[in-house]
Amino acid sequence: xxxxxxxxxxxxxxGNERKIVATAESSGPVNVIFPVRDRxxxxxxxxxxxxxxxxxxxxxxxxxxxxxxxxxxxxxKSNLEERNIKTGEIKHVENDLAGCVTDILTGFYYLQxxxxxxxxTYEFPVSDGKTAVVRATVDKLELVKVPAGSFSTVMVTxxxxxxxxxxxxxxxxxxxxxxxxxxxxxRAKLGWxxxxxxxxxxEK
Numbered sequence: 001x002x003x004x005x006x007x008x009x010x011x012x013x014x015g016n017e018r019k020i021v022a023t024a025e026s027s028g029p030v031n032v033i034f035p036v037r038d039r040x041x042x043x044x045x046x047x048x049x050x051x052x053x054x055x056x057x058x059x060x061x062x063x064x065x066x067x068x069x070x071x072x073x074x075x076x077k078s079n080l081e082e083r084n085i086k087t088g089e090i091k092h093v094e095n096d097l098a099g100c101v102t103d104i105l106t107g108f109y110y111l112q113x114x115x116x117x118x119x120x121t122y123e124f125p126v127s128d129g130k131t132a133v134v135r136a137t138v139d140k141l142e143l144v145k146v147p148a149g150s151f152s153t154v155m156v157t158x159x160x161x162x163x164x165x166x167x168x169x170x171x172x173x174x175x176x177x178x179x180x181x182x183x184x185x186x187r188a189k190l191g192w193x194x195x196x197x198x199x200x201x202x203e204k
Contacts, residue, residue: 004030007197011109018046020105024195034061042105049110050100051127062086069129071097080129093129101127107158108173111136112181116154123161132163144174144184146198151184152177 005026012019019041026036037059043052056067064085071078078101080093102110107126114122122136136158144153153174171188175181186197 003028005036007195009105009197014043016045017043017052018109019043020109022105036060040105042103044102044106044109048100049102049106049113051103051106054103054105054128059085069103069127071101071127073097073100078127078129078131095130097127098131099125101125101131104128107134108183108186111156111158111173112175112183114181116156116175116181118154126160130163132160134158135161141177142174146185146200148184148199148201151182151199153184154181 005024005028007022007024009020009022012021020043022038022040024036024038026034030036037057039057041055043054044050045052050073051071053071054067054069056065058065058067065082066085067080067082069078069080076097078095078097080091080095082091082093083089102124104126107124110124111122114120116138118138118141120138123133124136125131126134136156138154139157140155142153142155144151151174154177156173156175157170158173159170169189171186173183174185176184182199182202184199186195188195
């Protein structure tokens with residue numbers, strides 16, 4: 001019922017990779033009660049959408065952590081290192097990796113590359129250190145108005161159906177109903193509230 005802060009997502013070219021950077025900062029009364037300063041950086045292969053690495057700087061209330069995940073496809077392992085900024089404690093976790101995975105950011109751009117026909121369902125692996133299977137369903141066509149303009153869109157509902165992300169909430173994404181499938185709007189329902197991203201502008 002109130003604006004809790006501002007989030008920004010952008011994609012950049014980094015050599016032969018693509019880099020997605022997402023930031024979130026709380027504002028207003030929420031910033032006093034539960035301050036948030038988050039930054040995510042994902043790198044992936046644009047030919048396969050296989051995630052190469054994911055870095056997270058997370059400050060949420062009293063919890064402050066630095067996390068890095070690297071995906072070693074040759075060794076079929078994901079390697080997670082997490083540092084508690086307050087205590088300095090470091091945790092290392094290694095998990096098996098069956099094959100190509102996306103991460104929590106790359107997955108939305110992978111969906112963008114699919115046909116997204118009305119009624120279609122897709123399943124693909126997403127990893128945050130442990131791999132989960134995410135199901136995406138193209139539910140409806142809808143006209144959406146955002147600061148960047150009005151768009152005819154296809155609405156896609158995504159949720160994890162197995163693994164560590166299961167029962168962690170749903171995400172709805174509205175992609176433009178054209179070959180480019182530009183992400184126009186995104187809504188995530190989480191345990192503590194709802195995040196809403198709306199396209200502000202398109203830069204080329």
